[in-house]
Amino acid sequence: MMFRAFMDGPFGPSKWMTLFSDFSEIFLIGFFTTLKVASLGLCLALVLGIVFGVFSTSNSKILRTIARVYVEIWQNTPLVIQIFFLYNGLPRFGLVWSQFVIGVIGVGLYHGAYISEVVRTGIEAIPKGQYEAAASQGFTYLQTMRYIILPQSIKIILPPLTNQALNLVKNTSVLAMIAGGDLMYHADSWSTYKLVYGPTYIVTGMLYFVICYPLSKLAERLEKKSKEDAPAPVGSDDAGKGGAEA
Amino acid sequence: MIRVENVNKFFGDVHVLKDVNLTVEEGEKLVIIGPSGSGKSTLIRCMNYLEEPTSGKVYIDDVELTHKNKTEMARKCSSMVFQQFNLYPHMTVLGNLTLAPIKLQGVPKEKAIEDAYGYLERVGLRHKADAYPQNLSGGQQQRVAIARALATKQKIILFDEPTSALDPEMVQEVLDVMVELSKENITMICVTHEMGFARQVADRVIFMDGGTIIESGTPDHFFENPQNERTKSFLSKILR
Numbered sequence: 370m371m372f373r374a375f376m377d378g379p380f381g382p383s384k385w386m387t388l389f390s391d392f393s394e395i396f397l398i399g400f401f402t403t404l405k406v407a408s409l410g411l412c413l414a415l416v417l418g419i420v421f422g423v424f425s426t427s428n429s430k431i432l433r434t435i436a437r438v439y440v441e442i443w444q445n446t447p448l449v450i451q452i453f454f455l456y457n458g459l460p461r462f463g464l465v466w467s468q469f470v471i472g473v474i475g476v477g478l479y480h481g482a483y484i485s486e487v488v489r490t491g492i493e494a495i496p497k498g499q500y501e502a503a504a505s506q507g508f509t510y511l512q513t514m515r516y517i518i519l520p521q522s523i524k525i526i527l528p529p530l531t532n533q534a535l536n537l538v539k540n541t542s543v544l545a546m547i548a549g550g551d552l553m554y555h556a557d558s559w560s561t562y563k564l565v566y567g568p569t570y571i572v573t574g575m576l577y578f579v580i581c582y583p584l585s586k587l588a589e590r591l592e593k594k595s596k597e598d599a600p601a602p603v604g605s606d607d608a609g610k611g612g613a614e615a
Numbered sequence: 616m617i618r619v620e621n622v623n624k625f626f627g628d629v630h631v632l633k634d635v636n637l638t639v640e641e642g643e644k645l646v647i648i649g650p651s652g653s654g655k656s657t658l659i660r661c662m663n664y665l666e667e668p669t670s671g672k673v674y675i676d677d678v679e680l681t682h683k684n685k686t687e688m689a690r691k692c693s694s695m696v697f698q699q700f701n702l703y704p705h706m707t708v709l710g711n712l713t714l715a716p717i718k719l720q721g722v723p724k725e726k727a728i729e730d731a732y733g734y735l736e737r738v739g740l741r742h743k744a745d746a747y748p749q750n751l752s753g754g755q756q757q758r759v760a761i762a763r764a765l766a767t768k769q770k771i772i773l774f775d776e777p778t779s780a781l782d783p784e785m786v787q788e789v790l791d792v793m794v795e796l797s798k799e800n801i802t803m804i805c806v807t808h809e810m811g812f813a814r815q816v817a818d819r820v821i822f823m824d825g826g827t828i829i830e831s832g833t834p835d836h837f838f839e840n841p842q843n844e845r846t847k848s849f850l851s852k853i854l855r
């Protein structure tokens with residue numbers, strides 16, 4: 370009795386067998402789509418984060434306002450709504466994007482707002498004297514950022530940035546809601562079709578874990594390292610060794 | 616030549632520079648003294664537009680400094696040495712010296728490095744070329760900062776209390792470098808309380824108080840025969 374209940378139960382061996390026979394065509398495709406969406410989304414988020422982070426520390430009121438508006442709107446509305454808007458709202462304005470593109474742009478914009486705040490904090494931690502030294506040598510604002518401020522901010526920025534990357538990976542799973550072809554979507558539709566729920570979600574969770582766990586360990590390490598080095602600001606081995614190179 | 620004409624500077628409601636006029640000749644060594652808060656830093660920071668005057672004009676070689684040309688003028692005309700050194704901590708000493716020549720002046724990297732070694736030699740720190748600033752003493756950092764100022768080959772170097780943040784035993788090594796430097800045809804404008812240095816090096820000393828230049832003259836005039844009461848009382852405090 371007990372045995373039969375187990376064999377036919379939601380976690381029974383037959384369920385697992387079904388799952389593994391379809392594993393590669395279902396989960397791996399989704400897994401790689403998720404990886405692709407996440408890495409492209411992260412690139413976009415990084416670019417946006419640096420641009421708007423620099424904007425929000427600039428002297429120009431207009432640039433600061435633009436950055437504020439972007440950050441506040443994207444940080445203070447749920448990602449799901451943003452994705453739905455891109456999926457259902459934009460086509461009304463004649464913009465039709467594939468789910469893949471929506472995924473990249475959606476998580477990119479969303480995490481770009483958070484990364485922008487991370488970058489802003491990193492920039493603001495650099496003392497005023499650095500700007501003055503740069504200005505006295507004749508560096509423009511952008512050159513000052515590129516050669517002097519941002520390279521010093523990196524150490525402060527890196528740990529929270531890694532956390533953002535990790536959240537970004539997990540957040541790509543909202544794509545399932547618009548049939549995004551990602552890991553979560555494949556898992557969900559396959560499990561509904563085959564009526565194999567428990568094992569599916571365990572395996573899916575494990576696949577996300579495989580990406581996220583190393584990232585969280587990396588964040589931990591960077592955090593610890595940046596605390597150890599805290600009083601002596603930045604001394605990475607590449608920058609400036611044997612002369613100034615960009 | 617630097618010409619400061621009727622410069623006023625307000626920070627909010629505080630009137631920090633009051634109608635200041637001053638001309639500094641090419642190659643002149645000028646020392647600015649005065650009590651804390653008298654506007655010394657503000658005045659020399661107007662000369663490279665780190666502070667923009669509220670009114671009045673600053674000329675370098677007859678070119679008026681403006682908000683628009685300040686970066687270009689800083690690139691071409693002047694360097695500054697700060698009280699807190701302000702070296703770039705993410706770069707080696709060599710990186711600090713070569714960044715501006717390479718990125719701003721188009722000097723080829725090999726040439727910039729070769730020059731940098733020369734300037735480090737002059738401040739006695741050739742052996743520290745690959746060190747990072749945080750691993751140097753205060754005196755060494757300030758000497759690197761002076762070498763960095765030299766590396767851009769400007770005619771004007773502005774010093775804002777270069778020895779005030781140093782432990783007493785490190786003051787002399789920095790002053791020695793500055794005395795050496797004064798033998799060249801560089802315009803040196805130096806806010807400092809080092810009266811021995813002023814006496815040895817300055818062509819002219821000016822005393823500031825309350826945002827105006829109270830008295831101006833040769834070091835001999837100043838230290839033997841000051842005229843103004845405020846100058847006298849300041850000097851008596853500082854020379855004691």
Ligand SMILES: Nc1ncnc2c1ncn2[C@@H]1O[C@H](COP(=O)(O)OP(=O)(O)OP(=O)(O)O)[C@@H](O)[C@H]1O
Pocket residue numbers: 626629631649650651652653654655656657658
């Ligand atoms: N950025 C600023 N904002 C507001 N007030 C300022 C600013 N910079 C300087 N001041 C004020 O202007 C006055 C003159 O300052 P300044 O730094 O030029 O004096 P100083 O003669 O260099 O003094 P010290 O010997 O202490 O360096 C001071 O009262 C100071 O508080």
Ligand SMILES: [Mg+2]
Pocket residue numbers: 655656657775776
């Ligand atoms: Mg000062």
